[in-house]
Amino acid sequence: MTTGMDTRPPVDNRPPPLNGLELARWAWRQLTSMRVALILLFLLAVAAIPGSIIPQSDVNPLNVRDFRARNPTLSEWYDRIGLFDVYSAPWFAAIYLALMVSLVGCILPRLWQHWKAARAQPPKAPRRLTRMPAYRKVEVDATPDEVLAVARAELRSRRFRLRRPAEGEADSVAAEIGHLRETGNLLFHLSVVVVLLAVALGGLFSYRATVLVPEGAGFSNQVIQFDSLSAGALFDTDDLPPFSMDIDQFRMEFVEAGNQLGQPAEYEATVTVVPEPGAAPETHTIRVNEPLTIDGTSIHIINPGYAPAFTVRAADGETILAEGPVPFLPEDTSFTSTGVVKVEVPPEYGDDIGIQGSFLPTAYLDQNGPRSVFPGARNPEVYLTAWHGDLGLDDGQSQSVYRLDTTDMEQYEADGEPFRSRMAVGDTAQLPDGRYITFDGYVTWVNLQVGRNSGRELALVGGVLAVVGLMGSLYVRRRRAWVRASVGAEGRTVVEVAGLHRAEGSAGDRLVDEIGAITDGLLLRLGGAEGKLED
Amino acid sequence: MDLDTVAEWSRYVVVVATLGYLASWLAYCAEAGIHSRRRRALATAAAPERELLGVTSSVAADAPAQAPSGPSGPGDAELVQRADRLGRIGLGLFGLATLALAVGVVMRGLGTERAPWANMYEFSITGALVASIVFLVLARTVVGRVVAVWAVLLIFMTVGLAATFLYVSPGPVQPALQSYWLVVHVGCAVIAFGLFTVGAVVSGLQIVSERAADRGRTTGFGASLPDSAALDRLGYRLTAIAFPIWTFGPLILGAIWAEVSWGRFWGWDPKEVWALITWLAYAAYLHARATAGWKGSKASVVALVGYATVLFSYFGVNILFNGLHSYGGL
Numbered sequence: 001m002t003t004g005m006d007t008r009p010p011v012d013n014r015p016p017p018l019n020g021l022e023l024a025r026w027a028w029r030q031l032t033s034m035r036v037a038l039i040l041l042f043l044l045a046v047a048a049i050p051g052s053i054i055p056q057s058d059v060n061p062l063n064v065r066d067f068r069a070r071n072p073t074l075s076e077w078y079d080r081i082g083l084f085d086v087y088s089a090p091w092f093a094a095i096y097l098a099l100m101v102s103l104v105g106c107i108l109p110r111l112w113q114h115w116k117a118a119r120a121q122p123p124k125a126p127r128r129l130t131r132m133p134a135y136r137k138v139e140v141d142a143t144p145d146e147v148l149a150v151a152r153a154e155l156r157s158r159r160f161r162l163r164r165p166a167e168g169e170a171d172s173v174a175a176e177i178g179h180l181r182e183t184g185n186l187l188f189h190l191s192v193v194v195v196l197l198a199v200a201l202g203g204l205f206s207y208r209a210t211v212l213v214p215e216g217a218g219f220s221n222q223v224i225q226f227d228s229l230s231a232g233a234l235f236d237t238d239d240l241p242p243f244s245m246d247i248d249q250f251r252m253e254f255v256e257a258g259n260q261l262g263q264p265a266e267y268e269a270t271v272t273v274v275p276e277p278g279a280a281p282e283t284h285t286i287r288v289n290e291p292l293t294i295d296g297t298s299i300h301i302i303n304p305g306y307a308p309a310f311t312v313r314a315a316d317g318e319t320i321l322a323e324g325p326v327p328f329l330p331e332d333t334s335f336t337s338t339g340v341v342k343v344e345v346p347p348e349y350g351d352d353i354g355i356q357g358s359f360l361p362t363a364y365l366d367q368n369g370p371r372s373v374f375p376g377a378r379n380p381e382v383y384l385t386a387w388h389g390d391l392g393l394d395d396g397q398s399q400s401v402y403r404l405d406t407t408d409m410e411q412y413e414a415d416g417e418p419f420r421s422r423m424a425v426g427d428t429a430q431l432p433d434g435r436y437i438t439f440d441g442y443v444t445w446v447n448l449q450v451g452r453n454s455g456r457e458l459a460l461v462g463g464v465l466a467v468v469g470l471m472g473s474l475y476v477r478r479r480r481a482w483v484r485a486s487v488g489a490e491g492r493t494v495v496e497v498a499g500l501h502r503a504e505g506s507a508g509d510r511l512v513d514e515i516g517a518i519t520d521g522l523l524l525r526l527g528g529a530e531g532k533l534e535d
Numbered sequence: 536m537d538l539d540t541v542a543e544w545s546r547y548v549v550v551v552a553t554l555g556y557l558a559s560w561l562a563y564c565a566e567a568g569i570h571s572r573r574r575r576a577l578a579t580a581a582a583p584e585r586e587l588l589g590v591t592s593s594v595a596a597d598a599p600a601q602a603p604s605g606p607s608g609p610g611d612a613e614l615v616q617r618a619d620r621l622g623r624i625g626l627g628l629f630g631l632a633t634l635a636l637a638v639g640v641v642m643r644g645l646g647t648e649r650a651p652w653a654n655m656y657e658f659s660i661t662g663a664l665v666a667s668i669v670f671l672v673l674a675r676t677v678v679g680r681v682v683a684v685w686a687v688l689l690i691f692m693t694v695g696l697a698a699t700f701l702y703v704s705p706g707p708v709q710p711a712l713q714s715y716w717l718v719v720h721v722g723c724a725v726i727a728f729g730l731f732t733v734g735a736v737v738s739g740l741q742i743v744s745e746r747a748a749d750r751g752r753t754t755g756f757g758a759s760l761p762d763s764a765a766l767d768r769l770g771y772r773l774t775a776i777a778f779p780i781w782t783f784g785p786l787i788l789g790a791i792w793a794e795v796s797w798g799r800f801w802g803w804d805p806k807e808v809w810a811l812i813t814w815l816a817y818a819a820y821l822h823a824r825a826t827a828g829w830k831g832s833k834a835s836v837v838a839l840v841g842y843a844t845v846l847f848s849y850f851g852v853n854i855l856f857n858g859l860h861s862y863g864g865l
Contacts, residue, residue, distance in 0.1 A: 034826045038819055045815040045844070052805040052856060059803050087803050199801065208799065258539070260706035266713075289714040289796050300798040449798045456800055463787040467779055474775040474821075 031098070032105035040099040047095050051086030054078065058085065058230070100196060107189050114182050122163040122176035125482035129498035132482075134515040139492045142526050144485035147495050148173050150525045151483035154518060160481060172484040178502075184472020191469055194462035202455020207231035207240075209450045214307040214325045215443040218246030218272075221297065221450060232454075241295035246272045248283075250444045252304050254376045262334060262374055267301050269446055286448075300449040305330045306337050308359045308382055308442045314349040315434035321345050321353070327445045328359045329402055334372040335361050340404045342391050350433065352391040354404045357384030359442065370422070382423045382439050386412050386431055478502045479511060481518060495522065542646025542705030548639035549660055549698050555632025556691035562625035563684040569618040570759060573611060578754045626674055629687055633667040636694065640664050646705050650718040652725050653708045655853055659697035663690045665729030669773075673733070678761040678769055685736050716792035723784020728845060730777035731817075734770050735842035738835035741766035745832045767831055770838060771824055778817050785810045805856040809848035816841035 030036055055063035064084050068075040075084075082089030129135060140147060151173045152162055160175035209226035211219050219225045221240050249270040255263045269286040275294060286292045291300045307325035314321055321343050328339030341355040362374035363381035370383050389409035392399070399405060412419035412432045421429040423439040430436055479501040488494040499515040640661050644651035651657045670686040673679030708717075740760050747757020760766070789810065790800040801807060820837040823829040829837075 034822060038822050038826065038829075041815050041819040041822065045812045045819070048808050048812050048815075051803060052808040052852070056803060255706065258706060259704040263706070289716070289792075291795060291798065298798055300796070451798050453794065453799055456794060459800065460787070460791065463782075463790070467783050467787065470779045470782060474779065 028105065031102050037099070037102050037106070040095060040102055044095050044099060047086070047092050050083055054083050054086070056084060056086060058088070096196075100193065103189055104193060107186060107193075110182075111186055114179075114186060117182070118179050122161055122174045122480060124163060124166070124169050125172035125174050125484055125498075129482055129484060129496045132498035132500050134499040134512045136497045136515055136519045138495050138497075138519060138523065139488060139490075140495055140523070140526055142493060144171065144487060144493050147485035147493055147522070147526065148483065151485070151495075151497075151522055154521045154525060155481060155483070157521075158518065171486055172482055174480070174482050176478075176480045178476050178478030180472050181476040181478045182473070184469040184474075184476060187469030188466050188473055189469075191462045191466035195459050195466065198455040198458035198462055202232075202453060202459065204232040204234040205239075205452075205454035207235045207451055210302060210447055211450060212327055212445055212447045213245075213247045214327055214445040215247050215250045216325075218244060220244035226450070227447075241297050242276045243294050243297075244274045244277075245299070247446060248272055250304065250446045252376070252444055254374070256376075264375070267304055267446070269301060269448075297450060297452045300451075302447040302449045303330075304444060304446050306335060306359050306361060306377070306380075306442050307445045308339075308357070308380075309440040310341055310355070311436075311438040311440055312341070312343045312353060312355075313436040313438070314345075315436075317436060319349060321349060321435070323440070325443045325445075327401075328357075332372070333375065335375040336372040337361075339402055342393065342401070342404070344391060344393055350435065351388050352393075352409070353431070353435065354387040354389075354391055354406070354409055355384050355437065356387070356404050357382050361442075377442060380425055380442055383420070384423070384429075384437070385418055385420050386437070388412060388431075388433065477510075479514070481515065483518075483522070495519075497522070538646045538648065539705055540646070541642050545639045545642035545646060546698060546702065548635055548642060549694060552632045552635035552639055553691060553694045553698055555628055555635055556687050556694060559625050559628035559632055560684065560687040560691055562621050562628060563687060566618045566621040566625060567684055567759065569614055569621065571754070571756070573614055573618075574754050574758060576611070622680070625687070626683070629667070629674070629683065630671060633664065633671060636660065636664050636667060643705065649708065650722060652721045653712055653717060654703045655701045655849075656697050656703045658721065658725060658728075658849075659693055659701055662725045662728045662732070663693045663697070665726050666690055666693075666732045669729055669733045673769075678737075678765050681759065681761055682733075682736055682740060682769075685740065686733065689732065689736060714792065714796070716788065716795070720784055720788040720792050723780050723788060727777045727781040727784060728849065730773050730780070731842055731845050734773035734777060735839060735845075737766055737770040737773060738838040738842075741770055741835045742832045742839075745835075763831065767835065770835060774817060774820060774838060774841075778814075778821065781810075781814060781817065786814060805852045806848065809844065809852050813841060813844040813848050816844045 055067050057064045078084055082091070086092055126132070142150075148171075155162060155173065155175040158177070160177045161179075163169075163174035163176075165173075207229065208231070209223075209229040211226050213219055221243050223229055223237050223240070247269055251266070251268045251270075253265040253267075255261055255265050267288055271284050271286060271292070272281045273284055273292070273294060274281050284292050286299060286301055288301050291298045293299075305327060307327040309323070309325040311323040312321045313319060322341070326339055326341050328337035330337045337359040339357065339359070341353075341357070343353040343355070345352050358370065360370060360372040360379075360381050360383070361377040362372050362379050363370060364373040364379075370381070387404065387406055387409040389406075392405050392408055414420075414432050419432055421437070423429060423437075425439060425441050428436055428438040479499055481497070481499045484496045485493050497515055497519045499511050499518075501511045640651050640657075643657060643660070647653075652661045666686065667690055670679065670683055670690075674683045741763050743757050744760035744766055745763035747755065747760070748763055750757075752758045789807070793802065793807075794800040816837070820834060820841050823837045824834045
């Protein structure tokens with residue numbers, strides 16, 4: 001992609017000869033031409049659109065599942081052309097790879113050209129300076145040699161690069177400035193390549209896992225402990241830093257009043273970290289915008305919830321069959337949460353128990369049924385029903401911990417109706433078969449994201465350099481200036497000052513101003529207002 | 536008066552500013568109307584032989600009676616004076632409305648104790664303020680004067696929309712937004728949004744002006760516009776300022792904040808995708824302008840496509856998609 005000056009010869013319009021090499025050269029020229037770069041930029045922009053409209057499996061897998069359920073036939077077609085994974089689809093990759101090749105193919109020759117141009121002498125003064133877009137003429141008493149010496153000093157102080165005068169150029173000074181424009185342009189494009197490479201290569205070594213931890217519990221940084229893990233192709237599980245972490249407290253605060261009632265106000269986790277086995281434990285806090293970083297791995301708060309705690313006792317009222325908090329998943333912004341408790345019961349105490357329930361942090365009951373009206377736990381209640389039979393946990397198949405497989409179970413009934421119970425903290429309900437469920441209270445849980453994004457530092461450096469280069473390429477103007485001094489008809493020295501801008505989008509008036517300023521500076525150096533302005 | 540009241544009252548100040556923009560627009564329209572009457576009279580005076588043939592009789596009938604002797608007549612001088620007065624009134628009202636809007640934005644910021652760009656209402660009024668200031672700076676140039684009429688209309692619509700449909704009561708923001716990144720990341724987006732808006736108006740007018748020049752029009756709206764090359768240059772300059780800001784704020788700072796807040800610097804969230812699309816579109820504009828054969832109205836069309844993506848990343852993504860950037864408050 002060439003911005004600024006295009007010094008290459010125009011592309012040949014004749015049909016190319018059917019020679020393999022010629023064809024390849026023709027194709028290469030096309031690919032690295034600005035027109036194709038323009039088309040590819042647009043194509044990439046258009047290709048990115050479907051990924052923002054259609055749910056993407058690596059962004060929101062749940063939405064993809066819902067979409068598949070609603071549109072099975074359409075989903076089949078979408079799958080064929082990778083519309084659920086637009087950003088890793090072959091056709092998307094084809095576009096950005098073509099753009100990359102086009103970019104690199106354009107940059108490399110320009111790097112070489114720029115290297116040569118930056119070392120080359122500014123071109124000598126044209127014969128007729130009057131033809132230049134900016135031009136001034138003055139007469140002075142100083143000799144031409146004095147004038148040119150002063151002109152050199154003036155242009156040098158304006159950081160122009162001067163031409164070494166060759167034979168027969170003794171009457172003029174030639175200067176140029178603004179090579180930084182092309183430098184910036186090249187820096188920008190190279191930095192974009194660096195960013196893309198950093199993202200692509202970094203992705204190979206990155207990993208991202210989630211783990212749901214109730215308050216008071218913990219996890220260690222091992223694959224087996226994660227609820228989900230996505231990792232790059234070259235990620236090695238041995239790379240995981242061997243820390244472990246306990247969530248001592250997870251605090252949620254919500255807006256208590258006003259029109260934003262119930263909006264989250266702050267989430268904060270207080271954690272104890274053991275950086276590696278045997279090391280001294282450290283206490284840290286994690287907030288939404290303040291992740292914790294251990295050994296290159298960051299731990300972020302993703303989303304929170306409640307875990308009601310139950311105790312299930314045998315019919316004797318003494319033997320505890322199960323106890324402890326069970327994470328329930330929030331279904332709305334008021335944290336109406338649902339979940340299940342699976343109790344595997346030793347045969348002597350009866351069959352398995354499956355409890356299905358809703359946890360309402362601020363319970364409210366009206367004709368629409370029970371629901372939560374505030375996310376904070378102001379009036380926590382649990383509504384539950386229960387099943388008994390075989391949970392099917394032993395048959396080796398993995399099960400969701402949030403769903404009850406009721407194929408081999410039977411719902412408890414009381415008075416011919418399904419068994420239901422509404423419980424406040426501390427309440428105990430007796431199941432129809434004599435066993436007990438106690439709602440002991442609740443703790444909060446937090447879903448943490450544990451991960452490492454390799455290459456992020458490099459991408460950041462690339463991004464910042466890209467902006468620096470961009471500013472150079474947009475704001476630096478490349479221009480040339482010439483000063484010629486000769487003895488005029490009246491014996492005085494005629495000084496001509498002219499300028500030419502070569503930058504895209506420069507307004508002529510700024511150049512005229514600059515040439516004027518150079519002329520004024522020249523006169524000032526020659527000893528004040530001795531010069532006489534002619535035109 | 537407690538802080539919430541200050542923030543609530545800012546809405547009324549914004550409404551006052553909206554009315555100010557409307558009044559300013561009407562004054563500018565009246566000015567443009569007088570100028571167009573003058574141009575018609577001028578065209579009529581310049582083509583008396585055609586008038587004799589009856590070709591332009593309908594135009595002649597529209598010509599004002601007080602300008603029978605062309606632009607140099609005394610009636611014309613009075614018209615110019617009237618137009619200038621209306622223009623000054625328009626600019627004055629524009630300035631006052633901008634001042635009111637600035638007060639409204641500051642009150643909102645003070646009342647909510649944070650940078651006033653955390654939801655669509657706040658983003659819209661702050662973006663409109665940025666655009667207003669840019670236009671006011673431009674209004675000192677000849678090109679800017681002509682552009683101002685359309686700028687005021689656009690700002691009036693934006694602020695009006697903000698104060699009605701997009702309005703969100705003041706309140707704290709969710710934990711994810713409680714960060715100084717909000718100030719810089721969204722702040723840059725607001726500034727770039729304002730500059731792109733001004734650039735889009737200029738690009739639109741550039742197309743009209745170039746068309747009119749190509750067809751040799753001497754009357755009508757197209758002829759009233761500045762030289763298309765001047766508009767082209769102005770549009771380029773605005774984009775040249777906005778594009779690095781867009782690169783730095785929404786993209787780079789956004790990636791840093793995403794890394795801090797969500798644990799990944801790029802995740803193809805709809806807002807991220809559209810910020811990238813906008814970036815690609817304006818990159819295409821800059822390249823188009825540097826390509827021979829694409830200068831002028833073709834490049835302006837690319838700039839307008841770019842602005843369409845800006846609008847979509849703002850309104851479309853906030854309203855239609857449910858992504859991580861769902862902070863619009865609608």
